[in-house]
Amino acid sequence: MLFKKLNPLEKIYLKNTNKEAYQNYKYQLKVNDLPSINFLDTPKALVDFKHSGHLGDIIYAIPAMYALAESGKVNLHLNIGQKIKVDGNHPLKDIGLNEKSVEMLAPLLALQNKFSPINIYNNQVIDYDLDVFRQFPFDYSKGHISRWYFNCFAVSYDLSKPWLVVPKDTSMSDKIVIARSTRYNSPVIDYSILKKYNNLVFIGLQEEFRLMKAIIPNLEYAEVNNFLEMASIIAGAKLFIGNQSFPYAIAEALKTPRMLESYYKCPNVIPEGANGFEFSFQPQFEFLVKKLVAKPL
Template identity: 90%
Template sequence: MLFKKLNSLEKLYLKNTNKEAYQNYKYQLKVNDLPSINFLDTPKALVDFKHSGHLGDIIYAIPAMYALAENGKINLHLNIGQRIKVDGNHPLKDIGLNEKSVAMLEPLLALQNQFQQIDIFKNQAIDYDLDIFRQFTFDHTKGHISRWYFNCFAVSYDLSKPWLVVPKNTSMSDKIVIARSTRYNSPMIDYSVLKKYNNLVFVGLSEEFKLMKAIIPNLEYARVSNFLEMASIIAGAKLFIGNQSFPYAIAEALKTPRMLESYYKCPNVIPEGANGFEFSFQPQFELLIKKLIAQL
């Protein structure tokens, strides 16, 4: 459809006579300036992707990578040091990725059968720039991160099935594993109700652990040297409880029995598939804990 830009008088008239049409026109202006994507005409044996983070965004991009690569292998080039606008607290402030985060992520992705190489982006030739989703007109505070990629790249994937596979840490089989970043904390949720349980393990940053330890004195801390170790702990857990954070993204990708603390200002993560639950209110949080611990 040919898009016609309006002059100042035409815009003013439209604004005053048809507000809905005016809002649609403003949206069309944004869409008209979206970047184009060069889709592969035929499948390749090896498909190169670029991503600049955040870590959770990378995990949620994997289904789109699988769909775009089809049966081909994947090279993922991670672009460090790129500034990304964030709201709230983030461990890397306004930086998406650094060398340490790439080094910690590499063992987890390298274990996945379809990934051939994970490295730092140094202007390698790429087939798909996954960062492009940030330029599209989604409301990034709502929806489903994985599906933003589907919408950009015209693909789909069954999100009810696991898209990461790791060996389970069997020592976690009776543990409730918890992760809560300082970003996306719901003011309606009180985790101190968990202190009645004796099998609690925390994964995440040491600073995050200290905050949770003050609320749950019997909480233990699982130190990891890379994200494969973290994923193995989450995979082996009886139950995972977390907010919208990187550890939850791993739990979702693994389909571990999981509870998501949904943040009311930015509900852009949705559990899909078996054993995925979400909570926004304290009574439902406490009820889910009781039900799932009894069932699992």
């Protein structure tokens, strides 16, 4: 498509005479500078990917990796120590991944048949740089993270089906498992209503647990050594409740019976498939908990 850049006077005139056309022009400017993606012409037995985090983004990128790898295996190189602009309070501040993240994630992905062992990126030759999705002009405050990758890399995948498989922790079969990061907390949701239940388990950071324990005194903490253990707890749960965080990404990938606390400023996570519910308001939250805990899932 032929695109002509406007000079300063033309831009001022367009901005003041046709606001919609001016917005379209600014969008075209961004699209005009997008990185090119070199798609594989023929399938490979081992397809190399690079990702710089965050952990949740990696989980949501897996369907695109599967689609791009086709019948081959995914060879994932994780780029640690890279700065990423974030809104809100993230555990790694402005860093996407560190060595501990990779160490914790490795057992979970090693269990997936489509993955070769993950490794740290050190200028290896790669086929697809998954970080380029951050250069595309999406509205990152809304939509669906997995589908941003689909849009970038021209693929599709059935997100209603599980894309992670782990053994279930059978000791969790009657438990409500909760994860709530300090990022993306809705101001109108009160988790204290859960204290009437006596089968509550929290997964996540100690500081996150401390905050939740203050409003749910009977909450128990499940400490994990890696994210495979975390995923097994989520997979075995009667019900998982979480906000837009890494544990919820795992629950979504597993299709565990799950409830998502949707954050009104940034609703960019969407449950898909069976037993996936979302809530933004307290009455609906309370209704769903009552309904889903009483119902065999």
